[in-house]
Amino acid sequence: xxxxxxxxxxxxxxxxxxxxxxxxxxxxxxxxxxxxxxxxxxxxxxxxxxxxxxxxxxxxxxxxxxxxxxxxxxxxxxxxxxxxxxxxxxxxxxxxxxxxxxxxxxxxxxxxxxxxxxxxxxxxxxxxxxxxxxxxxxxxxxxxxxxxxxxxxxxxxxxxxxxxxxxxxxxxxxxxxxxxxxxxxxxxxxxxxxxxxxxxxxxxxxxxxxxxxxxxxxxxxxxxxxxxxxxxxxxxxxxxxxxxxxxxxxx
Amino acid sequence: xxxxxxxxxxxxxxxxxxxxxxxxxxxxxxxxxxxxxxxxxxxxxxxxxxxxxxxxxxxxxxxxxxxxxxxxxxxxxxxxxxxxxxxxxxxxxxxxxxxxxxxxxxxxxxxxxxxxxxxxxxxxxxxxxxxxxxxxxxxxxxxxxxxxxxxxxxxxxxxxxxxxxxxxxxxxxxxxxxxxxxxxxxxxxxxxxxxxxxxxxxxxxxxxxxxxxxxxxxxxxx
Numbered sequence: 261x262x263x264x265x266x267x268x269x270x271x272x273x274x275x276x277x278x279x280x281x282x283x284x285x286x287x288x289x290x291x292x293x294x295x296x297x298x299x300x301x302x303x304x305x306x307x308x309x310x311x312x313x314x315x316x317x318x319x320x321x322x323x324x325x326x327x328x329x330x331x332x333x334x335x336x337x338x339x340x341x342x343x344x345x346x347x348x349x350x351x352x353x354x355x356x357x358x359x360x361x362x363x364x365x366x367x368x369x370x371x372x373x374x375x376x377x378x379x380x381x382x383x384x385x386x387x388x389x390x391x392x393x394x395x396x397x398x399x400x401x402x403x404x405x406x407x408x409x410x411x412x413x414x415x416x417x418x419x420x421x422x423x424x425x426x427x428x429x430x431x432x433x434x435x436x437x438x439x440x441x442x443x444x445x446x447x448x449x450x451x452x453x454x455x456x457x458x459x460x461x462x463x464x465x466x467x468x469x470x471x472x473x474x475x476x477x478x479x480x481x482x483x484x485x486x487x488x489x490x491x492x493x494x495x496x497x498x499x500x501x502x503x504x505x506x507x508x509x510x511x
Numbered sequence: 512x513x514x515x516x517x518x519x520x521x522x523x524x525x526x527x528x529x530x531x532x533x534x535x536x537x538x539x540x541x542x543x544x545x546x547x548x549x550x551x552x553x554x555x556x557x558x559x560x561x562x563x564x565x566x567x568x569x570x571x572x573x574x575x576x577x578x579x580x581x582x583x584x585x586x587x588x589x590x591x592x593x594x595x596x597x598x599x600x601x602x603x604x605x606x607x608x609x610x611x612x613x614x615x616x617x618x619x620x621x622x623x624x625x626x627x628x629x630x631x632x633x634x635x636x637x638x639x640x641x642x643x644x645x646x647x648x649x650x651x652x653x654x655x656x657x658x659x660x661x662x663x664x665x666x667x668x669x670x671x672x673x674x675x676x677x678x679x680x681x682x683x684x685x686x687x688x689x690x691x692x693x694x695x696x697x698x699x700x701x702x703x704x705x706x707x708x709x710x711x712x713x714x715x716x717x718x719x720x721x722x723x724x725x726x727x728x729x730x731x732x733x
Contacts, residue, residue: 317638319634337554339642342637342641342642343640345637345638345639345640348638349638350638352634355631356629357635358635358636359654359731359733360653360654360657370641373645374640374641374645403732404733405732415635422639
C-alpha cells in the first residue's frame with residue numbers, strides 16, 4: 261500500500277488492447293497517470309477515449325495488457341472490484357443520478373452502503389459537498405427536477421462523497437445546454453486546484469488549457485500525441501492532431 | 512335468489528378460503544418472483560440457467576397440472592406434508608403450487624420492468640462500489656418495480672381467480688367447489704353463480720384501480 265503524495269504513479273496502463281467485435285477500439289495503450297495530475301483526453305468521436313476512461317474502473321473489460329491502480333492490477337470481479345470502484349469516482353456524460361432517490365440520498369448512498377458510514381455523518385458530509393458544488397438548497401428534490409448542469413454537479417458531489425483517489429470524467433459537459441457548461445467546468449477547475457487526480461475526456465479546449473497538466477490526443481484507438489496543453493494547442497507535433505485542432509479551433 | 516340466501520354462509524366461508532389462499536400466495540409469489548428475477552439477470556451463468564429453466568417450465572405448465580403434481584407428486588408420492596389434517600395439508604399444497612406458479616409471472620413482469628431502467632443507472636451504481644446484488648436491490652429493482660405496478664396488479668388478479676382451481680390439489684373448501692357441491696343439491700342456480708362473481712369482483716376490481724393509481728403516483732421521473 262502506497263501513501264498519497266508519494267511519487268509512484270496512481271494508474272499505469274501497459275499494452276492495453278480492446279476489441280468490440282471486429283473493431284479494435286484500444287490499440288497498445290501505454291499511459292501513466294501521476295497522483296494529483298489532471299489529464300485531459302481529447303480526440304475525434306469513436307477514437308476510444310470513453311472506452312479508455314471506462315476501462316480504468318473496469319466498466320469496460322480489456323482483452324490484453326495490464327492496468328495497475330495504486331500499484332495493483334485491477335481486480336476482475338466481486339467484492340475486490342467493487343472495492344476498487346469505490347476508490348475511483350466516475351462522472352458520466354448522461355449524469356446517471358439514481359432517479360428514484362433524492363439529491364441527498366444520491367450523495368449518501370455510497371458512503372452508507374459501501375463504506376458503512378453512519379447515516380447522520382454521511383448526511384452532514386453530503387450536505388457539505390452539495391454546498392460546495394452549489395446545490396445545497398436542492399437536497400430534498402429528485403434528479404428530474406434539476407437542470408442538467410445541476411444534475412452533473414450533484415454527480416460530482418456523489419463521486420466526491422466516496423473520497424476517491426481519482427475521478428474519471430467521461431465527457432461531463434457534452435450533454436449539457438451551452439449555458440450550463442461553465443458551472444460544471446468551474447467545479448472541475450476547483451477540484452483540479454485542490455489536487456484531485458483527474459482523467460477528463462472532453463471537447464472543452466478552454467478547460468484543457470486552464471486546468472490540465474497534460475493532454476493526450478487519441479484517434480483510431482491509439483494515443484497519437486501526449487503533450488503539455490500549451491504545446492499541444494499552439495504547436496502540436498503530429499499531423500493527425502493538427503488536422504483535428506484545425507477543425508475545432510477555427511470557429 | 513332463495514338459494515343464494517340459504518347457502519350464503521357456506522359460500523362466504525368458501526370465499527374467505529379463496530381470500531386466505533390469495534393473501535399468502537401474494538406474499539410468497541412476490542418474494543419468490545423477486546428471487547427468480549435476481550437469478551435471471553445475475554452475472555452467474557448457473558443461476559441464470561436455473562432461473563430461466565424454472566420459469567420456462569413452470570410458466571408453461573397448466574396450473575391444474577402444477578396443483579395436481581403438488582398433491583399427487585409432492586404429497587402422496589414424495590411424502591411432503593404440512594399437516595396431519597387433510598384439509599390443512601391440501602390448503603398449503605394449493606398455496607405452494609399456486610405460489611410457485613404465480614412467481615414465474617411476477618418474475619417476468621419484473622424482468623420487463625428491469626428493461627425500462629436505463630443502463631446508466633446500473634453503471635453508476637457499480638461505479639460507486641455497490642456489488643451486483645446491492646445495485647439490484649437498491650437501484651435497479653426499486654425502479655423496475657415502480658415501472659410494472661400495473662402489470663403486477665394483473666398478475667395478482669389472475670392469481671386470485673386461479674384460487675378457484677384449488678380442487679386440483681384436493682382442496683375442497685373454497686367457493687367454486689362449494690358452489691358445485693351446492694348445485695349437486697339444488698340444481699344450477701344463476702343467483703349463486705352471480706353472487707360468487709360479484710364477490711370476486713369486490714376483491715379484484717379495487718386491485719386494478721389501486722395499482723393503476725399507484726403506478727401513476729410512484730412513476731419514476733426521468
